[in-house]
Amino acid sequence: MANKTNTGKVYLVGAGPGDLGLVTLRAKECIETADVIVYDHLANPEMLGWARDDAEIIYAGKKAADHTLSQDEINKLIVAKARNGAKVVRLKGGDPFVFGRGAEEARAIADAGITFEIVPGITSAIAGPAYAGIPITSRAENSHVTFFTGHEDPSKSESAIDYAALARLGGTQVMLMGVERIAQITREMLAHGVRADLPVALVRWATTGRQQTLVGTLQNIAQRVVETGFESPAVAVFGDVVALRKDLNWYERRPLSGRRIVVTRTRKQAGTLTCRLRGLGADVIELPTIRIEPPTDLREFGQLVQDAHMYDWIVFTSPNGVEKFFEMFFKLYDDAREIGGVKIAAIGPTTAQRVRDFHLHVDLQPEEFVAEAVVREFQKQGGVENLRILLARAEKARDVLPKQFSKLGAIVDEAIAYRTVPETRDVTGARRRFLEEGADLITFTSSSTVENFLALGLAWPRGMQVASIGPITSQTARDHGLKVEIEARRHDIDGLVDAIRKHFGSEK
Numbered sequence: 436m437a438n439k440t441n442t443g444k445v446y447l448v449g450a451g452p453g454d455l456g457l458v459t460l461r462a463k464e465c466i467e468t469a470d471v472i473v474y475d476h477l478a479n480p481e482m483l484g485w486a487r488d489d490a491e492i493i494y495a496g497k498k499a500a501d502h503t504l505s506q507d508e509i510n511k512l513i514v515a516k517a518r519n520g521a522k523v524v525r526l527k528g529g530d531p532f533v534f535g536r537g538a539e540e541a542r543a544i545a546d547a548g549i550t551f552e553i554v555p556g557i558t559s560a561i562a563g564p565a566y567a568g569i570p571i572t573s574r575a576e577n578s579h580v581t582f583f584t585g586h587e588d589p590s591k592s593e594s595a596i597d598y599a600a601l602a603r604l605g606g607t608q609v610m611l612m613g614v615e616r617i618a619q620i621t622r623e624m625l626a627h628g629v630r631a632d633l634p635v636a637l638v639r640w641a642t643t644g645r646q647q648t649l650v651g652t653l654q655n656i657a658q659r660v661v662e663t664g665f666e667s668p669a670v671a672v673f674g675d676v677v678a679l680r681k682d683l684n685w686y687e688r689r690p691l692s693g694r695r696i697v698v699t700r701t702r703k704q705a706g707t708l709t710c711r712l713r714g715l716g717a718d719v720i721e722l723p724t725i726r727i728e729p730p731t732d733l734r735e736f737g738q739l740v741q742d743a744h745m746y747d748w749i750v751f752t753s754p755n756g757v758e759k760f761f762e763m764f765f766k767l768y769d770d771a772r773e774i775g776g777v778k779i780a781a782i783g784p785t786t787a788q789r790v791r792d793f794h795l796h797v798d799l800q801p802e803e804f805v806a807e808a809v810v811r812e813f814q815k816q817g818g819v820e821n822l823r824i825l826l827a828r829a830e831k832a833r834d835v836l837p838k839q840f841s842k843l844g845a846i847v848d849e850a851i852a853y854r855t856v857p858e859t860r861d862v863t864g865a866r867r868r869f870l871e872e873g874a875d876l877i878t879f880t881s882s883s884t885v886e887n888f889l890a891l892g893l894a895w896p897r898g899m900q901v902a903s904i905g906p907i908t909s910q911t912a913r914d915h916g917l918k919v920e921i922e923a924r925r926h927d928i929d930g931l932v933d934a935i936r937k938h939f940g941s942e943k
């Protein structure tokens with residue numbers, strides 16, 4: 436929490452080169468606890484999903500054409516927020532002290548007398564070559580590495596790059612920034628006597644699903660950049676080590692490399708599918724369509740949870756219902772035994788698993804969420820007449836189940852545990868990316884993901900195909916006029932991933 440009486444603190448944090456797996460544990464911790472986060476164009480905005488819901492998130496830009504904050508404004512903003520007592524996290528792409536003006540920001544913070552911490556990050560200067568399959572050192576090829584920037588301070592009248600020194604040094608040379616000026620830079624290097632056939636690689640959007648590598652020689656790389664329309668941000672590697680890529684290129688050869696795939700589950704549930712697809716090389720856009728909010732009448736929910744021990748049965752119809760129920764339960768009680776002798780029914784295997792996660796036994800587990808089937812299971816157990824049943828469910832859920840129970844003589848109360856609302860925020864920039872860059876494939880893991888996605892009313896990108904987890908989801912998609920190209924044979928996440936992999940494997 437922001438402490439208004441004390442000065443805050445600033446964390447200058449390296450966000451790594453893009454891959455979320457390359458963020459340090461310390462950086463993640465800082466993001467999770469920050470009051471204010473000021474982030475850069477090159478910091479992967481997906482990590483903002485780790486931030487607290489009430490954190491203030493500020494985009495500081497630094498993309499050439501954007502009208503965002505000037506360096507001076509950024510410095511002032513950080514200082515002002517910290518003076519106000521906030522824990523400020525300044526997220527910078529790669530490592531905060533490798534180019535990109537982190538040094539200036541640190542100076543401004545120090546000059547203002549504010550305490551600060553530096554959290555190093557994995558720089559693109561190292562990760563870029565690694566993900567392109569280029570070892571920056573190799574015993575046979577070189578014994579030193581130079582990092583330099585191709586970006587010139589516009590206020591300097593002479594070139595800041597000492598080409599004569601670079602030519603003499605040899606070894607591996609890694610350049611950040613300046614891809615736009617690659618023609619001048621290679622021309623100068625040649626003029627200073629570097630050999631024309633020196634291998635050169637440019638790696639753009641390194642370590643992300645958008646990574647592309649362009650290989651050439653000092654002589655022809657500028658030409659290739661023009662021909663292919665290769666754009667920044669990119670890291671350039673000059674040196675014989677580039678040749679090792681032909682054997683060591685691992686990242687761009689994975690089965691789903693170059694495929695952009697949309698995951699439509701809620702942020703909390705997206706994890707496994709996203710991970711599996713990313714692991715196979717896909718560029719995953721997580722586009723949550725709904726989010727879970729507290730029910731309209733939280734007080735009533737609390738009351739029913741408090742009285743849960745007075746029922747004969749609690750029936751859970753969804754994993755969210757289980758979570759919200761016990762979240763409330765453990766706010767009210769600090770002893771699990773307060774649940775008493777009530778029996779527990781859970782519909783569907785995931786719901787049952789969530790109950791077991793709380794170390795509670797599931798007494799009844801109907802596999803199908805068809806009211807008739809659920810009721811039939813209860814009948815098998817001796818009927819529901821005069822039994823008190825507490826049904827934990829979502830707001831606006833269909834009311835077939837409570838009606839059926841009542842008809843058979845049960846006394847039913849409904850504990851409205853949560854409601855789902857359309858996800859309208861776009862903290863991670865996923866929606867903007869989806870609209871700007873499109874996608875190759877969208878995944879649907881339930882009928883509601885189809886409906887919720889379409890309800891957002893986003894334009895359908897050209898050529899985007901549909902993958903569905905099973906026939907019911909596929910039917911919902913078709914009912915809405917979609918064509919389903921991929922349907923999982925096994926109706927779970929693994930099955931879906933297998934189907935996607937096969938589909939693209941056969942297309943290649």
Ligand code: SAH
Pocket residue numbers: 452453477527528529530531532533534535557558559560563610611612613638639640641642643667668669670671
């Ligand atoms: N502090 C950053 C560098 C900031 S300067 C770091 O340590 O990585 C910005 C330059 O970094 C870009 O012009 C580009 O050359 C490079 N860069 C940053 N992230 C990159 C990425 N994911 N792929 C390729 N180049 C990247």
